[in-house]
Amino acid sequence: xxxxxxxxxxxxxxVLTGCWxxxxxxxxxxITGMGLDVDEENDDLTMINQYVVPGKIxxxxxSSQQSVPYQNISQSGKTFFEIIRDNSLESNRxxxxxxxxxxxxxxxxxxxxxxxxxxxxxxxxxxxxxTTPVYLTRDPVLDILSTDPAKEFFPSIQIKSLSENSNxxxxxxxxxTIGDMSQLISEMKSFLIPGITLNEGKIKSSGAAIIEAESxxxxxxxxxxxxxxxxxxxxxxxxxxxxxxxxxIDDGPIALEIKGSK
Numbered sequence: 091x092x093x094x095x096x097x098x099x100x101x102x103x104x105v106l107t108g109c110w111x112x113x114x115x116x117x118x119x120x121i122t123g124m125g126l127d128v129d130e131e132n133d134d135l136t137m138i139n140q141y142v143v144p145g146k147i148x149x150x151x152x153s154s155q156q157s158v159p160y161q162n163i164s165q166s167g168k169t170f171f172e173i174i175r176d177n178s179l180e181s182n183r184x185x186x187x188x189x190x191x192x193x194x195x196x197x198x199x200x201x202x203x204x205x206x207x208x209x210x211x212x213x214x215x216x217x218x219x220x221t222t223p224v225y226l227t228r229d230p231v232l233d234i235l236s237t238d239p240a241k242e243f244f245p246s247i248q249i250k251s252l253s254e255n256s257n258x259x260x261x262x263x264x265x266x267t268i269g270d271m272s273q274l275i276s277e278m279k280s281f282l283i284p285g286i287t288l289n290e291g292k293i294k295s296s297g298a299a300i301i302e303a304e305s306x307x308x309x310x311x312x313x314x315x316x317x318x319x320x321x322x323x324x325x326x327x328x329x330x331x332x333x334x335x336x337x338x339i340d341d342g343p344i345a346l347e348i349k350g351s352k
Contacts, residue, residue: 119183122160123246125231126170126195128202134166135199137173139185140235140246147243159243162235170211187217192250193224193268194286196231197299200308205301206275212268220269223250226283226299228311234286237293245293252295253284260330260348261317263298278303282320285311327351 125138146159167173177185212218227234239248253265263284274281280303287296297317302309321327329348336342
């Protein structure tokens with residue numbers, strides 16, 4: 091056989107190797123949401139991973155949702171790193187956090203642990219993104235992550251979408267990411283973490299949790315009725331409205347749309 095034919099054939103054997111390291115999507119443990127809490131029985135840390143179940147995601151051909159397209163796996167341990175490694179004992183799909191949309195933690199956890207200790211793993215591990223938003227709740231974390239979302243397929247994505255409305259409503263707290271938390275903690279500043287609650291079975295924005303600078307722990311809650319004042323103090327109001335009734339103005343009631351403020 092001529093060399094002109096043999097040489098290109100050998101080159102093609104090395105170049106056209108195909109997708110030798112391909113992984114089927116069903117075999118990848120895609121995590122869209124994470125819950126952080128404290129196990130009340132033994133005081134251990136608890137992590138809830140919200141796995142995507144690809145085969146149960148509705149398609150355009152079958153838009154009806156027969157069952158939930160996610161699975162929540164909850165585990166406890168002394169550290170979050172330990173819990174992630176022990177996840178392989180319950181699932182053959184190792185968790186992949188590159189598509190993580192939100193982290194929901196309990197106020198109980200931030201009363202027990204310093205904020206810098208809680209987020210240490212998520213800052214150091216290359217698989218976690220610093221742009222992932224963080225939320226706190228006074229309700230059971232697992233209950234929120236198991237709720238049927240109103241507009242999204244996954245509760246974790248529904249939670250994230252609520253913080254994207256801060257430019258339309260002056261009562262919603264502004265978004266806070268893992269990276270923002272790390273910077274505020276390093277600057278020894280107090281800050282607010284957006285709050286989430288369950289209201290009549292629906293996931294809703296609910297004020298914000300206060301993390302105090304010196305202790306770096308949860309010290310109190312600001313209700314949604316008071317968030318408007320906080321937004322004005324922080325000079326972050328970009329939208330929303332003002333409602334003036336007859337007691338305030340003779341021509342009331344009047345609703346004024348906010349285009350900007352200072």
